[in-house]
Amino acid sequence: MARVKTFKPGGLHVETYRHLTPSSPWEHLPIPSVAVVSAVQYPGARAEWKVSLGQRVEEEQLLADGLRADDVSLHSPIPGIVEAFHEIQLASGERSQTVVIRLDGTFQKTGKPAQRREWTSLSPDQLIQIIGEQGVPLLASTLDQPFSFTSAASEVKTLVINAVQPEPYQTLGLHIVEEKFDEILEAVRILERAFAVSRTFFAADPEDPSAWQSRFVSRLAGMQVFLTEHKYPQAQRKILLKTLGLLTQPQGSLLVVEPGTLLAVYQAVVMDRAYIEKPVVVTGDAVVNPGVYRVRLGTPLAELIRAAGGMKSNALVVHGGPFRGHAVADLASPVMKSTQSVLVLDPRHRLESVELPCIHCGACANVCPVGIRPLHLYRALAQSDASDALNEGLNSCVQCGLCAFVCPSRIPLVETFAAAQGDSLA
Ligand code: SF4
Numbered sequence: 309m310a311r312v313k314t315f316k317p318g319g320l321h322v323e324t325y326r327h328l329t330p331s332s333p334w335e336h337l338p339i340p341s342v343a344v345v346s347a348v349q350y351p352g353a354r355a356e357w358k359v360s361l362g363q364r365v366e367e368e369q370l371l372a373d374g375l376r377a378d379d380v381s382l383h384s385p386i387p388g389i390v391e392a393f394h395e396i397q398l399a400s401g402e403r404s405q406t407v408v409i410r411l412d413g414t415f416q417k418t419g420k421p422a423q424r425r426e427w428t429s430l431s432p433d434q435l436i437q438i439i440g441e442q443g444v445p446l447l448a449s450t451l452d453q454p455f456s457f458t459s460a461a462s463e464v465k466t467l468v469i470n471a472v473q474p475e476p477y478q479t480l481g482l483h484i485v486e487e488k489f490d491e492i493l494e495a496v497r498i499l500e501r502a503f504a505v506s507r508t509f510f511a512a513d514p515e516d517p518s519a520w521q522s523r524f525v526s527r528l529a530g531m532q533v534f535l536t537e538h539k540y541p542q543a544q545r546k547i548l549l550k551t552l553g554l555l556t557q558p559q560g561s562l563l564v565v566e567p568g569t570l571l572a573v574y575q576a577v578v579m580d581r582a583y584i585e586k587p588v589v590v591t592g593d594a595v596v597n598p599g600v601y602r603v604r605l606g607t608p609l610a611e612l613i614r615a616a617g618g619m620k621s622n623a624l625v626v627h628g629g630p631f632r633g634h635a636v637a638d639l640a641s642p643v644m645k646s647t648q649s650v651l652v653l654d655p656r657h658r659l660e661s662v663e664l665p666c667i668h669c670g671a672c673a674n675v676c677p678v679g680i681r682p683l684h685l686y687r688a689l690a691q692s693d694a695s696d697a698l699n700e701g702l703n704s705c706v707q708c709g710l711c712a713f714v715c716p717s718r719i720p721l722v723e724t725f726a727a728a729q730g731d732s733l734a
């Protein structure tokens with residue numbers, strides 16, 4: 309049986325809104341006539357273009373190599389012509405170079421009979437090479453940064469499957485486990501072989517724990533299975549590792565992988581497909597048909613929302629969840645490897661942004677999952693007192709956003725902490 313766990317202190321039990329996206333067949337979006345591929349697929353990631361203006365590219369052709377060892381390569385989601393390079397602003401506010409591919413030519417792989425690769429005879433190095441070449445990122449750090457698995461593969465000892473989805477509206481991981489279980493289980497076995505891990509943890513927070521256990525636990529043989537409460541921010545790597553008792557392990561020894569990445573590993577190794585397509589949850593109270601949509605990377609968010617039946621006028625579109633996501637200013641922004649969900653909310657959900665004086669209610673400190681006193685940290689940063697900010701735990705903040713969410717005075721706590729962490733890490 310799985311063990312049930314949670315974390316202390318702080319956190320918040322939140323309404324999950326999972327009923328908006330119940331299990332149903334995933335819909336395939338039509339192939340986009342234009343794909344806009346961003347060099348930045350994850351915060352801070354960079355890539356160097358390997359194609360030039362006017363060049364014809366095949367489906368899955370390499371478009372860019374990661375600039376550093378821990379950046380991922382990018383492949384063309386469609387066959388076509390390189391029409392332009394231009395810069396856009398991502399929902400996160402980060403600016404990114406993009407390549408624009410206009411659909412042209414024939415598909416080399418889509419619609420063709422797929423041949424299963426027998427991977428069990430491949431060496432660990434060969435498996436890792438395939439995963440990297442097909443552009444699949446493996447995340448292992450305590451923050452959401454792509455991880456250099458090639459440079460640290462030999463250090464990995466523990467594999468952690470993070471299928472916890474406590475943020476409101478986020479259901480992608482649960483859908484993938486429910487509907488693609490065989491594929492992700494095979495991907496787990498691939499990673500176990502590739503990294504020669506000595507133990508595997510599997511954590512999830514299903515809606516109906518007993519039904520989930522009777523359906524899946526016996527098939528997770530050899531893994532340590534944990535169910536967690538629907539408590540935000542349980543899925544944050546640092547919080548999850550703490551809950552599982554793994555926080556004191558050397559960080560390079562832990563490979564933390566989400567179900568979406570497992571699906572991409574399966575596609576890369578077993579189906580010999582580059583990471584050019586992924587499932588994305590489109591949900592919220594202002595979209596007509598919430599659900600899971602399988603979509604090519606580079607598809608504009610506007611097309612994704614249109615495929616989901618469209619949205620109410622003036623709706624608020626958020627890339628990611630309500631706590632850590634970013635409002636989308638331009639619906640021409642493309643689907644990226646980091647896109648898990650697109651939230652389409654009624655305009656009444658827009659938060660009042662007028663900042664008021666602190667009323668010393670203590671709510672921010674009560675919810676902080678790492679024991680920070682957010683108000684004190686904010687004050688230290690407002691006074692540019694770097695040493696006090698470090699003493700108040702600046703580097704422990706996991707940027708979960710809970711303090712800002714509960715603050716009745718709308719003080720920009722998490723934005724300030726994120727900016728300060730960026731400065732101190734630079
Ligand atoms: S954003 Fe940082 S300070 Fe605020 S609750 Fe989360 S961890 Fe604590």
Ligand code: SF4
Pocket residue numbers: 665666667668669670671672673682683711714715716717718719
């Ligand atoms: S939640 Fe906001 S108002 Fe309350 S103590 Fe924290 S910063 Fe002040």
